[in-house]
Amino acid sequence: MIAVVPVRDGVAPNGAVAAIALAGGRAIMVGSGTRDAVAALEGVLVEASVLEMAELGPARLAATLSPRLIEVDLVVVPASPDGRDLAPRLAHILNRELITGVIRLRNDTATVARHDGRVVEHITIDGPAIITVVPGTVSAPTRPDDQVPVLTEIEPDSSPTSAAPDPDFVELMPADPATMDLAEARRIMGGGAGLGSAEHLRLLETVALALGASTGATRVVTDKGWMPLDRQIGTTGVAVDPDLYMAFGVSGAVQHISGLGTPDHIVAVNTDPSSPMMNMADLAIVADGPAVLAALASRLDLSTGTVEPQAVEPQAVEPQAVEPETVEPQAVKPDAVKLEEGGPAGE
Numbered sequence: 001m002i003a004v005v006p007v008r009d010g011v012a013p014n015g016a017v018a019a020i021a022l023a024g025g026r027a028i029m030v031g032s033g034t035r036d037a038v039a040a041l042e043g044v045l046v047e048a049s050v051l052e053m054a055e056l057g058p059a060r061l062a063a064t065l066s067p068r069l070i071e072v073d074l075v076v077v078p079a080s081p082d083g084r085d086l087a088p089r090l091a092h093i094l095n096r097e098l099i100t101g102v103i104r105l106r107n108d109t110a111t112v113a114r115h116d117g118r119v120v121e122h123i124t125i126d127g128p129a130i131i132t133v134v135p136g137t138v139s140a141p142t143r144p145d146d147q148v149p150v151l152t153e154i155e156p157d158s159s160p161t162s163a164a165p166d167p168d169f170v171e172l173m174p175a176d177p178a179t180m181d182l183a184e185a186r187r188i189m190g191g192g193a194g195l196g197s198a199e200h201l202r203l204l205e206t207v208a209l210a211l212g213a214s215t216g217a218t219r220v221v222t223d224k225g226w227m228p229l230d231r232q233i234g235t236t237g238v239a240v241d242p243d244l245y246m247a248f249g250v251s252g253a254v255q256h257i258s259g260l261g262t263p264d265h266i267v268a269v270n271t272d273p274s275s276p277m278m279n280m281a282d283l284a285i286v287a288d289g290p291a292v293l294a295a296l297a298s299r300l301d302l303s304t305g306t307v308e309p310q311a312v313e314p315q316a317v318e319p320q321a322v323e324p325e326t327v328e329p330q331a332v333k334p335d336a337v338k339l340e341e342g343g344p345a346g347e
């Protein structure tokens with residue numbers, strides 16, 4: 001088994017760690033800046049082959065890689081945009097079954113999530129196959145930090161035969177955090193019932209946008225209609241795997257956490273210091289969520305329209321919490337949190 005990981009400008013996509021972990025640490029890293037991507041994945045990779053290619057045309061990539069994959073039973077590709085482009089082409093050239101959206105692999109049975117995770121299917125793999133793995137669903141075993149992967153270089157094939165034409169590359173547009181697929185988001189601000197009203201969720205969106213973050217929510221929030229269903233994180237929502245997760249008024253129920261992946265950094269704002277979300281956090285701020293958001297909005301000079309955050313009554317806890325004024329909102333500014341794009345613990 002081997003993972004094939006498309007790399008852009010030294011950054012491996014969301015899902016790279018899950019794919020490599022599933023393949024036992026063996027991967028072909030292909031694209032631009034592959035050595036940087038390998039360095040960022042130390043501790044996850046055991047053995048890596050790197051193939052430097054300036055452009056990631058999926059047809060050319062599939063034609064270049066397929067001769068090296070003929071002998072490999074199972075090829076694992078991250079379900080990132082580039083991975084989803086590549087996998088069906090590999091399956092076609094190698095004449096193999098394609099199994100997409102895998103969240104678990106045990107022996108010869110792949111578990112796949114369908115319909116936004118509402119339906120789970122078990123598929124028996126009875127021959128060579130290409131599979132795509134959902135980001136954040138498989139975590140890497142802990143290896144010593146100083147373990148350096150065995151590295152080999154693959155010479156680029158200047159004219160792979162039988163490459164189907166690729167579309168002309170015009171420009172790579174950055175994703176809009178407000179509308180992008182939550183599964184791809186590197187920074188997420190999550191809102192829970194503790195924010196207390198739809199208005200406060202709009203305030204969360206305003207602050208998130210200014211910080212280049214996407215917004216997510218708990219099921220309580222989507223059930224109330226304060227956020228759309230495609231923003232729900234968890235077992236019956238989207239599986240995410242950001243570098244940074246900032247949770248406001250989120251208790252951290254297991255059904256929420258199980259869709260969270262393994263963020264490098266978690267910041268939690270909650271009036272209950274003993275909530276599971278606060279226990280998971282690198283930075284736990286005991287304070288009123290809307291008040292912290294308002295303080296952030298003010299520091300960022302954001303117009304919040306008519307939103308005047310009302311303190312929300314803490315639920316089932318004594319208001320022993322630190323007064324909102326004592327909160328130092330700069331602690332959650334993005335530049336105060338060191339982001340390690342594509343780092344070993346990033347997925």
Ligand SMILES: Cc1cc2nc3c(=O)[nH]c(=O)nc-3n(C[C@H](O)[C@H](O)[C@H](O)COP(=O)(O)OP(=O)(O)OC[C@H]3O[C@@H](n4cnc5c(N)ncnc54)[C@H](O)[C@@H]3O)c2cc1C
Nearest residue numbers: 192193194218219234235236237249251256271272289312
């Ligand atoms: C089959 C099933 C599937 C589910 N799937 C999902 C899923 O996919 N995703 C999901 O999220 N949930 C899911 N749930 C629901 C899950 O069990 C929890 O009920 C839900 O995650 C809790 O959401 P919450 O944290 O917003 O609300 P609560 O549990 O009510 O927590 C609110 C939190 O806000 C804090 N708080 C209160 N006031 C304030 C304030 N003023 N400022 C700051 N903090 C404050 C409280 O201390 C508390 O920690 C599922 C449940 C079931 C049974």
